Amino acid sequence: MQKTTSSNEGVIALVGCGNGGFALLKVLLKIPGIKIKYACDINPDAVGVLYAQEHGIAFVQDYNQIINDKEISLIFEATGVPAVFRDLSTKKSPNVSLIGAEGSKIIYNLLDAYNEINKSLNEYKLNLEKKIIERTEELEKANIKLEQEMMEYEKISKRLQEINEEKTKYLLYATHQLKAPFAAIQSYAEIILEGYTGEIPTRTREIILKIYERCQHLSTVIKEMLELEKLKSYDTASLNFEKIDICKLLNSVVNKFLITAKAKNLTIHFKPKESKENCYYIKGDRPQLEMLFSILIENAINYSPPEKEITVSIKEVEESKIYIGIRDKGIGIPEKNLSSIFNEFFRSNNAVEFHKNGSGLGLSIAKQIANIHNTTIQVESKLNEGSSFSIIFPIEK
Numbered sequence: 001m002q003k004t005t006s007s008n009e010g011v012i013a014l015v016g017c018g019n020g021g022f023a024l025l026k027v028l029l030k031i032p033g034i035k036i037k038y039a040c041d042i043n044p045d046a047v048g049v050l051y052a053q054e055h056g057i058a059f060v061q062d063y064n065q066i067i068n069d070k071e072i073s074l075i076f077e078a079t080g081v082p083a084v085f086r087d088l089s090t091k092k093s094p095n096v097s098l099i100g101a102e103g104s105k106i107i108y109n110l111l112d113a114y115n116e117i118n119k120s121l122n123e124y125k126l127n128l129e130k131k132i133i134e135r136t137e138e139l140e141k142a143n144i145k146l147e148q149e150m151m152e153y154e155k156i157s158k159r160l161q162e163i164n165e166e167k168t169k170y171l172l173y174a175t176h177q178l179k180a181p182f183a184a185i186q187s188y189a190e191i192i193l194e195g196y197t198g199e200i201p202t203r204t205r206e207i208i209l210k211i212y213e214r215c216q217h218l219s220t221v222i223k224e225m226l227e228l229e230k231l232k233s234y235d236t237a238s239l240n241f242e243k244i245d246i247c248k249l250l251n252s253v254v255n256k257f258l259i260t261a262k263a264k265n266l267t268i269h270f271k272p273k274e275s276k277e278n279c280y281y282i283k284g285d286r287p288q289l290e291m292l293f294s295i296l297i298e299n300a301i302n303y304s305p306p307e308k309e310i311t312v313s314i315k316e317v318e319e320s321k322i323y324i325g326i327r328d329k330g331i332g333i334p335e336k337n338l339s340s341i342f343n344e345f346f347r348s349n350n351a352v353e354f355h356k357n358g359s360g361l362g363l364s365i366a367k368q369i370a371n372i373h374n375t376t377i378q379v380e381s382k383l384n385e386g387s388s389f390s391i392i393f394p395i396e397k
Helices: 019-030 047-054 082-091 104-148 150-193 202-232 246-256 258-263 286-302 349-354 362-372
Strands: 011-015 035-040 058-060 074-077 097-099 242-245 267-270 281-284 309-318 321-328 377-382 386-394
Touching: 011 019, 019 035, 019 047, 019 074, 019 150, 035 047, 047 058, 074 082, 082 097, 150 202, 202 362, 242 246, 242 286, 246 258, 246 267, 246 286, 246 309, 246 321, 258 267, 258 286, 281 286, 281 386, 286 309, 286 321, 286 362, 286 386, 362 377
Parallel strands: 011 035, 011 074, 035 058, 074 097, 267 309
Antiparallel strands: 242 281, 309 321, 321 386, 377 386
16 A cells, blocks of 8 residues: 655646556655555556556546546646647646656756765765774774783773774664665656656756666665675574575576576576485575575676576585585686675676676675675686686585
8 A cells, every 4th residue: 555645745646547657657656755646547447547456546537536636736647648638738727737748847856856865975975984084093092002901802892892883883874864865766767767757858868867777776785785784793693594405495596587697698507406305405594595696696697798608506525515506607707806806895897897787795795694604605717718606515414
């Protein structure tokens, strides 16, 4: 069900619930803080009508009822029929906005909002850097004091822990504050790019597209930053690992990426142990392991040219231990960068050139998950020949 709004917020009506109206409705429902009161169409079985009714939106066949509703402040006309737009323009109250061909006002508001977000992001960055400098200075003083007075070790250690927790809280606060504004900007950009606000100049479209892509990238970075901080704060002593059939888990992850791989003309090969019995069992956290192997397989897809193969293998390497490997025939990693690829935000030059939208956090998250499971990720790679990532787990009988 859609969220209610306060009395001073706009109420929206949608006229035209065919494929175009349905697509617009889905976007509008993602935007926080708005209320959609009506969905209007002559066809009660239109896909948009059915979707609107699922979300508690009233259906009407005559838009005159919408025009007479004084609560309505904005009408989206999505029929694509010029006569309907002209009729609505004539009949609607002067206090009601009608969006059809004109979208310039939204474009300007979007650009202003984008600039405000950039300004806020820079302020958060400056404040965080200031905090880090301040805490670093305190840490240096604490280390000097530690050398002079060993008896103060416990007190200083506690202080350092408090500093780290404060830095983490500040980072989480900053990233949480940015999630909603970026989502709103991305939604408005989607509306404009899909043509629901009318025709826009080519140059304006290029700018909006850049805004949309940048918001999409930054939203991914924020999500991964939050996930990494969450993993860092795990108390391994309190974890309750379950017994997992690793072959079934890997098969599920591989299936998730088959369509993505096919879109790039890539082939993923996965052959679990040939047996009527279950493959191998290990102990671990299922969501974390799914995330770990998803990151490694997605990286293999992102950094492989078309027509290449990706192999996911599993085998018993020694008593009570199994090897899981993900090998690709992609661009490879320069030898000088192999020791840095698990560092946060690090990306080699050839990786940036081949896939521009990476965050540099995926392998850091994968390494953190491996650490939580008391194992490590091994990597072998040759430039322009491909890479192989492998992990060894103890078998759970």
